[in-house]
Amino acid sequence: MRVYFTTIILLILPLLGLTQSISDLQKQKQETQAEIEYTTRLLEETQQSEKTSLNKLRLLNNQINQRTRLISTLSDEIVIYDQCIQNSELSIEMLQNDLQQLREEYAGMIRLAYKNRDVNNELLFLLSAESFNQAYRRLLYFRRYSQYRKDQGEIIGEVSSVLNDNIKKLEERKEDKQTLVDQTRQEYRMLAGEKGQQDTELQKLADQKRNLQQTLRQQRKIELQLEQEIQWIIEEEARKNRANGEPGYALTPEQKLIGDNFEQNKHRLPWPVERGVIVERFGVHQHPVLTNVQVRNNGVNIATEIGSKVRAVFKGEVSRVFGISGGNTAVIIRHGAFLTVYSNLREVVVKKGDLVDTKQDIGTVYTDYDDDGKSILKFQIWQESQKMDPEDWIVK
Template identity: 30%
Template structure:
């Protein structure tokens, strides 16, 4: 039992180690992230330089500086992660070199010993004696094979030494390259740290300048909060209408389907009645023909009296009366086919409003559901809603950049971009709403997901338009500081409930 327990613990530790290793970013991932952060810092700096014409410090300047500080901090952390990875690689390479040196020395000692032995034993003379010392021909063959294997062994040992030497030299070259890379990263880390300190000082100056505009800034905060609440209420109402519209469409489709099924059933029943009536009429015609032919020959059916002497009983029915009455009685029981027929009597009832699912997802068409699945599958790989820019305000509840006692709730992310930048759809879909709420807003449906683009100066699409990824929706407008800022949101419908998700985790970074 103890052994089983130890094995289980060891297995869990091994699996955990593998999982942790799998979660660690690779060197290529770290390099890509470093380059992206450098581009983001460069874009932020460019935006700051464009707004430096206004000598007065603005809240947008503070957000840009704080975004740059955050990106710079992430960059330094990323560089430190790269350095840590390199240090681990350097240690591993050093161990490999040490092992290769030991292996090479062992191989060289073994080879030198064999050479010394061959020299001492005067190999050429002893080989002849060794061969002539064979007891018979087969023994001589075995000795020749032995000598051949011995020579092959010495040659293989020499080749091993050469390969080990080549591998060792390659490892030494890699180690030197890794050390140089580490030195370069350390220098970059030092440079970025100095930049960070300078940016912190600049940020403190802007904060100090803005403190003198407290009343103006607090009024702006209240105005922004009211605008955000109005936007949220409008978006929720739009999504509710989309849910109701999808349900209405599903009900209409279900009603049409039910009507078609009822009509098909009615036609099938009428066709069955028509065939039955034709069969009855045919049977009656045959019966009349048979009786008429018999009377013309003066014959009577077997077992029946002749027409001249046989009369049906009063109030009763004879054989002939029975034959002629039966088809009429059968026909009388059938309902006539035509416009006056009663549908309920024919078994076809008028369909009512069919029941549909209360779930928004279940009411989507297969085509729209495939679009929704495709959107979900591209999480983390969607293009940015602007060609260039940086995230100046993150998603969710956060402290105000100037007043720590005030919290702001961002339903999406604010992306600061250049003047006149185009807002682009991040994925194919349908424009479900275009409205003006303190600036134009465009809502694009992607099945269970909706993307919102607000703060536009103008729009180039209309409600109902089909759009593709990276298609222009409009032009990003400017805020009160004269900076172009797009508010980008992603909403998801689950059942009949809907909420926002973090857009930063959906776009490629």
């Protein structure tokens, strides 16, 4: 029975979710590594300019956050490997004990068989039976005992094979864990280098407070102009509806259907650029350099490569294409009750009234070669006059 108990344990241990957890962590690790590689490429583009910029600092901040997340994932994976190793060592110990007991029992049977190896002993034992039925039962006993001895030998072989497999897997897991430990140490070294670079950039930017304050004022003007344009669109459509005797924000059946479909795709909308990293998030947050200064972002800022195409995140109708002083060109697309806003564009290829489809190109991200070659798309989502966090809508 002990052999079967060990076998059950060996079957249960791999099903504790450890294998699946490792698989999930490895997938997460690969995704984070891909983000780090892409951010590194963007940083390499900015490194071609000796000029210190807020964009470079934000990319560094993003890189540090990604690296920290990767280290955390590696640490979690190491913990799981430790659990796997402990389970494997327990399995091996139990198998070794079972194998020792099986060998001792088998040796005892062999010694007993050797003592009773004379065929005449078996024959006399059968002939001394008091009845035919008793003789038959004794014959069955000899056969079963012989089969049991054979089965015992096969079990020893099977347990030995399982034991050897477990020892091999244990060594593989120890090697995998050591690889993870070495990788974690390397990531910590890289993180320390990035933090050093971050401190350097922060110090340089701290000496440029006047320029940063001017940039912040310009950014606020751009945000205000975008809000005014969106409000103008909403009010214009409301006036048209009221002139036709309809409620102020009434939607046509087709617009309502598009809006419903848009909302149903929450968390599943594609990114407005094929590749990019978010360097400034939605809402109010502390300025990365200026103390006691908060920044409000009505959307997200996405850093991408030079020449990246901007695309509609969902089918809809172009409501506005207009220029912004200091903010290049912006495009607003209506999707029923929702609006998506794409600003800091150049070479826009759509116009007001155009119907666009999901992932259709609408323009190119503007690259500021006077500011370390940064390529930043500013992306917003509105539900009528209510600002929405784009990260709640685009696919992770």
